Amino acid sequence: xxxxxEAFSVDVLxxxxxxxxxxxxxxxxxxxxxxxxxxxxxxxxEKISKGLEDAEAAARDRELARAEREAAVSxxxxxxxxxxxxxxxxxxxxxxxxxxxxxxxAEKVSTRAREEIVAEKDRAMxxxxxxxxxxxxxxxxxxxxxxxxxxxQRRLVEEFLAEVKPxxxxxxxxx
Amino acid sequence: xxxxxxxxxIHVAIEAEELFAIGPLHFxxxxxxxxxxxVVLGLxxxxxxxxxxxxxxxxxxxxxxPVELLTGIISESSSRWRGYAGLILGFFLIILIANWxxxxxxxxxxxxxxxxxxxxxxxxxxxxxxxxxxxxTLGLAIVAFVMFIYWGIKANGARGYLKELMGExxxxxxxxxxxxxxxxxxxxxxxxxxxxxxxxxxxxLLATMLALAPILIPAVFLGLEILFGFVQALVFALLxxxxxxxxxxxxxxxxxxxxxxxxxxAHADHAPAAGAAxx
Numbered sequence: 001x002x003x004x005x006e007a008f009s010v011d012v013l014x015x016x017x018x019x020x021x022x023x024x025x026x027x028x029x030x031x032x033x034x035x036x037x038x039x040x041x042x043x044x045x046e047k048i049s050k051g052l053e054d055a056e057a058a059a060r061d062r063e064l065a066r067a068e069r070e071a072a073v074s075x076x077x078x079x080x081x082x083x084x085x086x087x088x089x090x091x092x093x094x095x096x097x098x099x100x101x102x103x104x105x106a107e108k109v110s111t112r113a114r115e116e117i118v119a120e121k122d123r124a125m126x127x128x129x130x131x132x133x134x135x136x137x138x139x140x141x142x143x144x145x146x147x148x149x150x151x152x153q154r155r156l157v158e159e160f161l162a163e164v165k166p167x168x169x170x171x172x173x174x175x
Numbered sequence: 176x177x178x179x180x181x182x183x184x185i186h187v188a189i190e191a192e193e194l195f196a197i198g199p200l201h202f203x204x205x206x207x208x209x210x211x212x213x214v215v216l217g218l219x220x221x222x223x224x225x226x227x228x229x230x231x232x233x234x235x236x237x238x239x240x241p242v243e244l245l246t247g248i249i250s251e252s253s254s255r256w257r258g259y260a261g262l263i264l265g266f267f268l269i270i271l272i273a274n275w276x277x278x279x280x281x282x283x284x285x286x287x288x289x290x291x292x293x294x295x296x297x298x299x300x301x302x303x304x305x306x307x308x309x310x311x312t313l314g315l316a317i318v319a320f321v322m323f324i325y326w327g328i329k330a331n332g333a334r335g336y337l338k339e340l341m342g343e344x345x346x347x348x349x350x351x352x353x354x355x356x357x358x359x360x361x362x363x364x365x366x367x368x369x370x371x372x373x374x375x376x377x378x379x380l381l382a383t384m385l386a387l388a389p390i391l392i393p394a395v396f397l398g399l400e401i402l403f404g405f406v407q408a409l410v411f412a413l414l415x416x417x418x419x420x421x422x423x424x425x426x427x428x429x430x431x432x433x434x435x436x437x438x439x440x441a442h443a444d445h446a447p448a449a450g451a452a453x454x
Contacts, residue, residue: 007189007190007192008189008190008308008309008310009190009203009309009310010309010310010313011201011310013199013201014191014200014201014203014206014308014310015310015313015314015317016309016314017206017209017310017317018206018209018305018310018311018314018315019314019315019317020203020270021206021209021213022209022265022314022315022318024213025212025216025217025262025265025269025320026265027219028216028217029216029261029263029264029265029268029269030265031217031220031426032223032224033219033238033242034242034260034261034263034264034265035244036223036224037223037238037239037242037243038242038246038260040239041239041243041246053334068320077430087219099449105189121287123210127287133184148350151330153197154355160186
């Protein structure tokens with residue numbers, strides 16, 4: 001054993017030097033290289049996995065937002081259709097109402113007009129009747145040249161007219 | 176005459192050669208290599224602490240890459256990998272740099288001329304890769320050995336560890352105990368001798384090739400040595416990791432479940448990996 005170590009010039013001091021050198025270096029490497037690098041690697045791994053997770057979450061959110069938007073759009077479209085239908089119905093109703101109102105109004109107007117015409121005709125008839133009496137008096141006066149006092153004359157004519165009245169006037173009023 | 180010249184050119188001592196002595200300590204050229212390794216890795220660590228950002232630059236990426244790759248492997252080994260990840264990473268990087276220092280131009284070739292007692296003139300290189308010295312590899316193997324015994328005792332208790340050495344069933348202990356003891360100790364030897372042998376052989380190979388053909392051909396072997404240096408560092412680190420993971424996993428489920436139930440819960444996703452390591 002001793003000869004073996006001597007051949008390779010192994011002795012405690014040289015061995016100790018190498019071991020101590022190794023241990024110091026090992027400590028320094030651990031302290032200043034492996035720990036920082038491993039921490040860095042862990043940190044980097046975490047960052048990457050977090051980034052991937054975030055990207056996934058963002059994609060999910062985007063998908064959700066898209067679905068929401070589509071739902072909102074279709075909802076709005078449905079509502080708009082409803083509104084249009086309702087408006088159409090209201091317009092139709094209003095039109096019908098206006099039309100029927102106009103029709104009754106027109107009927108009213110035409111009735112009133114007819115009544116007015118009738119009243120006007122009656123008044124005209126009465127006026128004409130007066131004038132005809134006067135004309136007949138004048139004509140009769142001139143024709144017979146007969147002196148009569150005004151009172152007697154008027155009585156005579158009115159008697160005559162009263163006899164005549166029921167015939168033509170009642171007939172014309174009925175027509 | 177030409178034979179002698181060749182001999183002196185291919186000269187690579189099996190032991191690290193002494194440059195000077197400070198009292199009882201013989202300062203060897205492999206110690207220079209070890210210190211150089213410390214300086215290189217110290218600068219890397221300094222750079223990481225000073226300039227590190229979340230989004231890495233090129234140099235930062237290059238420094239983080241081995242740590243990241245090896246952490247990936249280590250995290251598969253057992254549920255308590257965070258406890259020993261630093262040690263394994265340290266083994267890997269320190270051995271890697273110690274190996275590669277031997278490939279730098281001038282290392283092993285620039286030295287102090289020295290006339291040995293027999294009258295032969297020899298050159299003592301100023302720098303020798305630390306891992307081409309058994310002191311260094313044995314030192315590291317002892318650290319690994321202590322660490323995997325420490326982890327074994329920490330995980331299963333001193334009695335659990337001894338029980339493991341006795342083996343099952345108990346009446347076989349007189350036979351099994353020496354066998355297990357030797358098997359544990361052999362890890363120490365295999366770890367240290369494998370690394371030393373490979374790197375030393377690499378040095379000899381490079382020196383030989385350099386002596387045979389000064390240009391072009393050594394470059395091929397330099398490329399190979401880059402690969403071997405990497406592989407040996409990885410082998411040492413991963414073997415140490417496996418030893419520790421096995422020490423933790425032994426009797427993990429039967430003896431001391433309560434002790435690290437919490438740790439298991441925290442790393443529940445790694446539990447199958449630990450089981451696989453135990454198998």
